[in-house]
Amino acid sequence: MSFFTSANLDIAREIVSRYPVPRSALIPLLHLAQEQHGWVTDDAMREIADLCGITPAEVKGTGSFYEMFKFGPVGSYLINVCTNISCMLLGGEELLDHAQQRLGVKTGGTTDDGMFTLEDVECVAACTEAPCLQVNYRYRLRVTNNDFDEMIDDIRAGRVDDLPQHGTLARIRQRIPTDKLAGVVHPDDAREAPVWLARNAAEDSVVG
Amino acid sequence: MATNGYVAHAPGYVDNEGPKIVSERFGYADSFTLARFEATGGYEGLRAALARRPADVHDEVRSATVLGRGGAGFPAGVKWGFLPPGKFPYYLVVNGDESEPGTYKDRLLMERDPHQLIEGCLITCYALGLTQCFLYVRGEMALAQERIATALNEAYDAGYVGRNILDTDFSVDIVLTWGAGAYIVGEETALIESLEGNRGMPRLKPPYFPAAIGLYGQPTIVNNVETLANLGWLLVNGAEQYKSYGSEASPGTRLFAVSGHVRRPGVYEVEHGVTTFRELIYGDNFCQGIREGHELKMFIPGGGSAPWFFEEHLDLPLEAGPVGAAGSMLGSGAIVVMDDTTDAVKATLRVVRFFARESCGKCTPCREGTTWEERILQRILDGEGRHSDIDMLLDIGDNISPGPYPVAANPHEGLEAVPFPPKQTTICPLGPSSVAPIVSTIRRFRHEYEAKITRRDSIPVRAQGVFVTECSSD
Numbered sequence: 086m087s088f089f090t091s092a093n094l095d096i097a098r099e100i101v102s103r104y105p106v107p108r109s110a111l112i113p114l115l116h117l118a119q120e121q122h123g124w125v126t127d128d129a130m131r132e133i134a135d136l137c138g139i140t141p142a143e144v145k146g147t148g149s150f151y152e153m154f155k156f157g158p159v160g161s162y163l164i165n166v167c168t169n170i171s172c173m174l175l176g177g178e179e180l181l182d183h184a185q186q187r188l189g190v191k192t193g194g195t196t197d198d199g200m201f202t203l204e205d206v207e208c209v210a211a212c213t214e215a216p217c218l219q220v221n222y223r224y225r226l227r228v229t230n231n232d233f234d235e236m237i238d239d240i241r242a243g244r245v246d247d248l249p250q251h252g253t254l255a256r257i258r259q260r261i262p263t264d265k266l267a268g269v270v271h272p273d274d275a276r277e278a279p280v281w282l283a284r285n286a287a288e289d290s291v292v293g
Numbered sequence: 294m295a296t297n298g299y300v301a302h303a304p305g306y307v308d309n310e311g312p313k314i315v316s317e318r319f320g321y322a323d324s325f326t327l328a329r330f331e332a333t334g335g336y337e338g339l340r341a342a343l344a345r346r347p348a349d350v351h352d353e354v355r356s357a358t359v360l361g362r363g364g365a366g367f368p369a370g371v372k373w374g375f376l377p378p379g380k381f382p383y384y385l386v387v388n389g390d391e392s393e394p395g396t397y398k399d400r401l402l403m404e405r406d407p408h409q410l411i412e413g414c415l416i417t418c419y420a421l422g423l424t425q426c427f428l429y430v431r432g433e434m435a436l437a438q439e440r441i442a443t444a445l446n447e448a449y450d451a452g453y454v455g456r457n458i459l460d461t462d463f464s465v466d467i468v469l470t471w472g473a474g475a476y477i478v479g480e481e482t483a484l485i486e487s488l489e490g491n492r493g494m495p496r497l498k499p500p501y502f503p504a505a506i507g508l509y510g511q512p513t514i515v516n517n518v519e520t521l522a523n524l525g526w527l528l529v530n531g532a533e534q535y536k537s538y539g540s541e542a543s544p545g546t547r548l549f550a551v552s553g554h555v556r557r558p559g560v561y562e563v564e565h566g567v568t569t570f571r572e573l574i575y576g577d578n579f580c581q582g583i584r585e586g587h588e589l590k591m592f593i594p595g596g597g598s599a600p601w602f603f604e605e606h607l608d609l610p611l612e613a614g615p616v617g618a619a620g621s622m623l624g625s626g627a628i629v630v631m632d633d634t635t636d637a638v639k640a641t642l643r644v645v646r647f648f649a650r651e652s653c654g655k656c657t658p659c660r661e662g663t664t665w666e667e668r669i670l671q672r673i674l675d676g677e678g679r680h681s682d683i684d685m686l687l688d689i690g691d692n693i694s695p696g697p698y699p700v701a702a703n704p705h706e707g708l709e710a711v712p713f714p715p716k717q718t719t720i721c722p723l724g725p726s727s728v729a730p731i732v733s734t735i736r737r738f739r740h741e742y743e744a745k746i747t748r749r750d751s752i753p754v755r756a757q758g759v760f761v762t763e764c765s766s767d
Contacts (some may be wrong), residue, residue, distance in 0.1 A: 112661075
């Protein structure tokens with residue numbers, strides 16, 4: 086029984102192959118697991134541990150440091166309201182209050198129908214467009230209470246367009262064609278100067 | 294592309310008059326595509342670099358004095374020089390983990406002109422002999438990740454990245470990766486820990502620069518997105534042209550994000566070291582002043598970690614030296630403007646709370662101190678504060694950052710400025726940064742704190758008498 090679908094397992098192996106040390110793929114693989122399932126399960130962590138050559142406890146140990154990783158069910162739509170300084174000055178906290186009332190949950194809570202999880206988030210780099218929020222990491226800017234209500238109505242009515250389910254970040258993956266790959270450089274197997282540096286050094290010594 | 298209100302293209306950039314280096318293409322709707330990049334001089338900087346010796350490219354960057362745009366402002370060319378010769382392999386790590394409160398410019402650069410960033414990475418790798426590049430984007434920035442992934446795919450197909458770039462013997466892979474929500478990962482050694490698959494906790498110093506010991510124990514250059522975005526233009530136009538903009542100590546241009554209570558908040562590219570805060574906040578070309586009917590109360594000149602400035606600092610230039618002497622820092626190019634409606638204690642709490650939440654927990658003064666600061670500020674704001682709380686806040690600050698903390702002068706009370714930077718009892722500057730708003734506002738608005746404090750000094754202890762402390766009578 087494996088956690089990853091066979092398509093995702095291929096993606097996972099390719100991600101691991103891009104790093105000199107497999108453990109570096111840990112955070113990308115946790116994202117991949119969350120993309121597949123919406124949150125990170127114990128099975129996912131066991132499989133990621135195998136892929137990275139570490140223990141499941143190490144996977145959890147790293148993963149639990151990062152607040153984007155969820156180790157239990159969350160809503161299909163994660164709403165992150167920014168209340169940091171620039172947003173606070175223009176009503177971020179009031180917006181969060183309104184969101185709590187509208188959804189009937191406290192910050193950190195999930196609605197009974199499993200649709201929405203509400204969180205407050207630290208500065209998400211949209212400070213000139215305050216107050217802002219993200220839904221599954223897609224921005225909405227200069228949000229009023231009305232905007233918020235309409236947004237909730239739209240999502241409940243299925244008018245979500247290109248808004249992916251929670252867990253999906255970039256929908257375009259980097260691919261490196263095999264014939265274009267320069268090569269993954271493990272720290273122990275590349276003690277020589279890279280060719281273009283060596284060539285220039287050699288040319289200098291001839292000229293010099 | 295934007296549907297139901299979700300934003301497909303980051304707004305906020307305002308095209309003011311003046312020279313442009315990194316935001317030159319922002320006006321095009323398709324600024325993020327390879328076609329637009331190539332049509333507007335893209336990858337010419339890479340070609341110019343490849344036509345020269347790597348050491349000459351390094352010299353060009355060094356002589357241009359490209360100051361790091363991440364916060365510390367260290368010159369990139371000098372940082373590059375710290376690589377120990379011959380200890381290969383070297384790695385490049387790109388810091389795209391923009392999360393400093395008020396900072397909004399790297400996301401614009403990544404979403405709107407990813408090829409410009411890729412070109413900067415390639416030039417750096419060529420100049421220094423770096424054989425693999427890891428481009429670390431903040432986890433919450435899904436669109437930036439998509440745009441960079443697309444750009445890298447295009448660039449690999451076109452032969453700009455990968456093996457034998459543009460049919461030369463220069464080869465390097467750029468691997469896109471992203472974080473998962475941790476401000477501290479913006480600290481360069483924490484970023485390296487995260488890239489190695491660990492909790493993002495800063496490493497003990499020395500060594501002070503990962504150029505000595507970095508990713509996998511190898512020499513590693515960590516540069517900010519905006520720093521690298523300058524390099525393509527620099528290689529095409531040269532250091533002399535670059536230095537014709539800005540001031541002698543701070544050449545070139547820089548992106549500043551101005552947010553808060555201004556009429557036209559925005560991200561502006563301005564000449565570095567020349568433009569003043571007044572021009573940026575009040576200029577017609579820029580933010581056009583404080584919002585209708587209000588006056589400036591205070592502003593943060595360099596992101597959440599910077600001590601706060603006031604009316605009398607408006608005529609300082611946007612340059613590290615003068616800002617540092619006046620008791621603050623330019624930091625990450627984030628200016629947060631607060632008008633007379635702002636509650637100084639509440640604003641302080643909000644910034645302190647950020648640091649309390651984002652403390653990684655490695656160093657005790659920061660882990661405990663930021664939390665205490667937050668709780669004390671909260672109780673003051675809730676009307677539960679004690680008279681001793683103001684001194685206690687300063688005392689906790691002194692444990693995290695001993696000695697006089699950098700702070701602006703207070704001409705009303707004849708207090709001099711304490712210049713930047715602060716000292717620290719911690720590995721990284723996160724803990725000391727939490728002290729900045731506290732010291733700034735207590736020095737200036739102590740009366741606002743006092744007005745909120747109505748309780749007696751200590752809470753009377755009615756219990757068994759074991760822990761009874763002095764009970765004041767007021």
